[in-house]
Amino acid sequence: MDTIAANDLLKAILVIVSGAIGTYLLLPHRLGLLKPLIAQRIGAGLVAIAILAFALLWRAPGEWIAGGFFYLFAITALAGAILTITSRSPVYSALWFASVILSTSGLFLLCGAQFLAAGTVIVYAGAIVVTFLFVIMLAQIEKQAVYDRSARNPARATFTSYLLLWSLIYALLAIQSSATSDEPHILEKRLVRGERMISFHGLPVDSRQGAVAVKAYPPTGRLPSTDARSELGLHVAGLGGTLFTDHLVSVELAGSLLFVALVGALAIASPKPPIRPGAVSAADPGTA
C-alpha cells in the first residue's frame, strides 16, 4: 500500500480543486451569456494558485540554471494551455497555443532532444500560421460568434478532465513518495534503465532470450553519454543513425502516410461544383 506524504496530498488536492473551480470560472458561459468581471478575476487567481501549487509538487530539477529554465517553460506551458482553452477569440487561442508550443520545445531541449525541439517549432509554426489564415478567412466575418462565447457542458467537462488529472498525479505521487527515501520504490526498481536491462533480468547472452535482448537494445539505439565526447556524442547524427537503421520501416511508413494525407487533403478540399440532382444530365446531355 502506497502512502503519500500529507504535504504532497494537500498540494495535489489544492491543484485539483482550485484549478477546476478557476478553469470553470474562466470558461465561457454555457448559454453564451457574459460572465461578470469579478468571476473572471477570481478564476484567474484560483488558476494561478493551482499552477503555483503544481510547481511546488515538482522536485529538484537539476542545477539552478536548468531548474530555472525548467520552471519557466513548464509554468508558461501550463498558463498558455489554460488561456488557449478559455480565450473567447480563436485568434487569441492560436496565439496562446503558440506559447504552449514554444515552451514545450524548450522542455524538449532540457531533456536532451535538440532535434525534436527544432522540429516542433518548425512544424507547428507552419501549422499555426495556417490556422491563423483559416481564422482570418473564416471566423472574422462576425466579430464574436455565439459559439465562441458559449461552451458545451463546461461543468461536467471540467469535472471529467480534472478527475483524469487527479488520477494521473496521484499515481505519480505514489511512486515518488517512496523514491525520495533511501530505499528505492519497487516500481522504480522495475523501471529499469536501458543499460541495466540485460543484467537485471539475468539473461545469459548466449541463450535465445539473451540474444533477443541484445538485439532489442543495439548500440545505435542508445543515447550518447553526456560526459564522453565520443563519435556517438553527436546528437543529430545519433538520431539519424537510429532512425535509418533500427526504425527504417517506421520512416518509410511515415513518408507514405504524409503522401496519403496530401492526396486525401487535395481530394477533400479541391474546389468542385456541388453535385445537385439533375445537374449531370443538364450539364452533359450527350452522354445521359
Place this chain on the structure above:
Amino acid sequence: MPNAFTFDMLTNYLMIGAALMALGMLGFLTRRNLIVMFLCAEMMLQGTALTLTAFGRYHGNWTGQVFTIVILTVAACEASIALALILILFNRKSSLDVSLWQEIRETGTPAYAEVPADAAPADEVEGPETYPHLTPAGLEPAHPSTPWIERRD
C-alpha cells in the same frame, strides 16, 4: 556514475505531460469552435510527446524521440486533413460551430439542447438513396446530391 536524469526529473516531465493532456481534453470537450477543437487536439499530442521524450531520456535510448517524430508526422497529416475538412464543413453551413453537425451523432443519443436559434436543419431530399447497408454508426444526414452510382461518370 549516477545518471543525471533522475527519477524525480522524470516525474516532473510526466506531471507536465499529464496536465497538458487533461487541459487539451477539457478544451476539446467544451469548446464549440472547430479550429479551437483542432488546437486542443494538438495540445493533447504535445503532452504525450513530452511524456515519451522524458521516458526515452530516462531509459537512455532513442525510442522516445523516434516515437515523437512519428507523432509529429501524424500531427502534420492530421492538420492537413482537419483543415481541409473544416474548410468544406464551413462551406456547407457558413459557420464553424460543431453543434450544427450533431445530426450525425450516434443513434439514440439525445441531442445537445442549447443549439442557437439560427441552427437551421439540413433540407430533406426526396428520392431513393442507394447507399449500401452498413452497421449503423450514427444518424445519416440528408444528402443534397445524386446517388453515388450516377456520380461515377
